[in-house]
Amino acid sequence: MxxxxxxxxxxxxxxxxxxxxxxxxxxxxxxxxxxxxxxxxxxxxxxxxxxxxxxxxxxxxxxxxxxxxxxxxxxxxxxxxxxxxxxxxxxxxxxxxxxxxxxxxxxxxxxxxxxxxxxxxxxxxxxxxxxxxxxxxxxxxxxxxxxxxxxxxxxxxxxxxxxxxxxxxxxxxxxxxxxxxxxxxxxxxxxxxxxxxxxxxxxxxxxxxxxxxxxxxxxxxxxxxxxxxxxxxxxxxxxxxxxxxxxxxxGGKSACLVLPGSDLVAAVDATISSCFWNAGQTCSALTRLLVPRELHDEAVTLAARTASTVGADMGPLISSEQFDVVQNLIAAGVAEGAQLVTGGLGRPSDHTRGHFARPTVFGNVSPKMQIAQEEIFGPVLVVIPYDNIDDAIEIANDSPYGLSGAVWGPDTESALSAARRIRTGQVDINGGPFNPRAPFGGTKMxxxxxxxxxxxxxxxxxxxxxxxxx
Missing domain, CATH: 3.40.605.10 (Aldehyde Dehydrogenase; Chain A, domain 1)
Incomplete structure (x- = not known):
C-alpha cells in the first residue's frame, strides 16, 4: 500500500x-x-x-x-x-x-x-x-x-x-x-x-x-x-x-546581467546555482546569463564547469510531461543553432529511471531564440553575449516576463543603475540574498x-x- x-x-x-x-x-x-x-x-x-x-x-x-x-x-x-x-x-x-x-x-x-x-x-x-x-x-x-x-x-x-x-x-x-x-x-x-x-x-x-x-x-x-x-x-x-x-x-525568464569589470566567476557560479536550484523548477530562476561579448567564451567555460558539480545534487523534474517539455526545448535550442556547451538530451548517466534531466548550458544564444524567450522550467541556462550596456538592458527587458533578475557590477552604484532599468519585480545586486520579508511578485506576464x-x-x-x- x-x-x-x-x-x-x-x-x-x-x-x-x-x-x-x-x-x-x-x-x-x-x-x-x-x-x-x-x-x-x-x-x-x-x-x-x-x-x-x-x-x-x-x-x-x-x-x-x-x-x-x-x-x-x-x-x-x-x-x-x-x-x-x-x-x-x-x-x-x-x-x-x-x-x-x-x-x-x-x-x-x-x-x-x-x-x-x-x-x-x-x-x-x-x-x-x-x-x-x-x-x-x-x-x-x-x-x-x-x-x-x-x-x-x-x-x-x-x-x-x-x-x-x-x-x-x-x-x-x-x-x-x-x-x-x-x-x-x-x-x-x-x-x-x-x-x-x-x-x-x-x-x-x-x-x-x-x-x-x-x-x-x-x-x-x-x-x-x-x-x-x-x-x-x-x-x-x-x-x-x-x-x-x-x-x-x-512564470519567469529572469536575466542575470554581468557588467564589465565584475567578478565573472562569482556571477557565473551564482547564476548556475539559481538556474539549477530545485532542478530548475523555480519561477524566479536566473535562466539567461548576459555577458560582454569579449567574455562570452570564458563565461560558458565557467558555466560548464560549475554545472557539472551542481548537477550531482539535483532532484528530478516533476513528471513525464515536464520532462518532455524540457527535452523539446533543448532540441529546439540545438535546431536553432545555439552552442550546446554541456548537457543536452536524455537523462544523466547515473540515472536509469526517473524524470531526471541533464544540467544543460547553451552558449552564443540569440535573444530571439525560443530557448531565450520561453520559460523552460528545467536545468537549462542560456548565455547571451551583448555589445554595450544599452544593448544588455534591451535584451534583459526583451521578454514577456518580469519576475526576477540579477546584476553583477564592479561597484554597487553601477549595478544599482542597471538594476533600476530592468523591468522586473525584484533584482539581486552582486549576490544579494533572498529576503523573505521583501515583496515578491512580477510585472508583465x-x-x-x-x-x-x-x-x-x-x-x-x-x-x-x-x-x-x-
Missing amino acids: AQHHYTRIYVHGEWVEPISSSTIDVINPATLEPVGAVPSVELADTDLAVSAARSAFDSWASMPLSERIAVLRRATELLEGSVESMAHAISLEMGAPAGFARTEHVALPITIMNNYLADLSGDPGLPHSSIENSLIVREPVGVVAAITPWNFPLYQLVIKVVPALLAGCTVVAKPSELTPLSAYLFTDILDRAGLPDGVFNLVPGKGSVVGAALASHPDIDLVSFTGSTRAGIAVATAAASTVKRVALEL SGIGRELGPFGLDEFLELKSIQFPL
Whole structure:
C-alpha cells in the first residue's frame, strides 16, 4: 500500500468522506513508484468547502488579532516539531533530495511563519491611518481560494494561507494534484493548532475542475494563484465574471546581467546555482546569463564547469510531461543553432529511471531564440553575449516576463543603475540574498500583486475610509 493514502478531505473543521469517488495517485518522480493517493473532488465538495469558509468568516474576522496570532503560533511550533515527517513527504511527492527538502522546502516556510508572528505580535489590530477627517482602516477581504503549484508545495501554501488567516480571511486551499501530501500534513497541523471550524478547508483535485470552480465561485472574494502563465490567464478569465480580486504569481525568464569589470566567476557560479536550484523548477530562476561579448567564451567555460558539480545534487523534474517539455526545448535550442556547451538530451548517466534531466548550458544564444524567450522550467541556462550596456538592458527587458533578475557590477552604484532599468519585480545586486520579508511578485506576464512580508499581508486586506465631521 502507498505510504500516504488519504481518503478524506478537510471541510468545516472535520476530515470527511468526499461526495466525489475519484482518486489521484501520487507518483515519486525520482523512482516512478506510487507513494500515496488522495481524493479528486468535484463541484459538490468544492461548494461545501466554500460554504464552510463563508459561514466561518464573520467570527474569525472579528476575532482579536492576538487570538489569531496565538493559533498560528501553535501551528508554527507544531510544524517545527514535524520537520522530518514533512521533509519526507515532500521528498516522496516531488523527489527532492532529503537535505534540500529540509532546508529549503520546510525550513524556509517556518522562517516565514515566524517572521509574520514577530512582525504582528504586540499590535492591537491591523494597521490603520488618518488623512484629514478620514480614518483609513484595513479589513479582511473575505473568503480566499489558495491555489498552489507543485514546485514548492509547502512554501507556496504557507505564503498564501498564513497571511490570509492573520488578516482575518477564511481559506479554501487547492494544492497541486501532483504534490498534495504535504498539504495534508499542513492541514493536520492547523487542525491540531485549534483553528476554528471552517476557517481553513482542503479540497484536493484537478486544477481544471476545482481550480476553475474556485476561481469562478461567487462566494470567493479573492483567488490567490501560483503557477504557469497559461493557467493564470485561465484563472483570471474565470474570475472576471464575479469581479473578484485576483493575485497571480506566474512564470519567469529572469536575466542575470554581468557588467564589465565584475567578478565573472562569482556571477557565473551564482547564476548556475539559481538556474539549477530545485532542478530548475523555480519561477524566479536566473535562466539567461548576459555577458560582454569579449567574455562570452570564458563565461560558458565557467558555466560548464560549475554545472557539472551542481548537477550531482539535483532532484528530478516533476513528471513525464515536464520532462518532455524540457527535452523539446533543448532540441529546439540545438535546431536553432545555439552552442550546446554541456548537457543536452536524455537523462544523466547515473540515472536509469526517473524524470531526471541533464544540467544543460547553451552558449552564443540569440535573444530571439525560443530557448531565450520561453520559460523552460528545467536545468537549462542560456548565455547571451551583448555589445554595450544599452544593448544588455534591451535584451534583459526583451521578454514577456518580469519576475526576477540579477546584476553583477564592479561597484554597487553601477549595478544599482542597471538594476533600476530592468523591468522586473525584484533584482539581486552582486549576490544579494533572498529576503523573505521583501515583496515578491512580477510585472508583465509574470503576474499581479505581491507576496511575503507586510506586502503579502496587504494582498488579503481591503481599504475602507471612514469620514468624521469637520
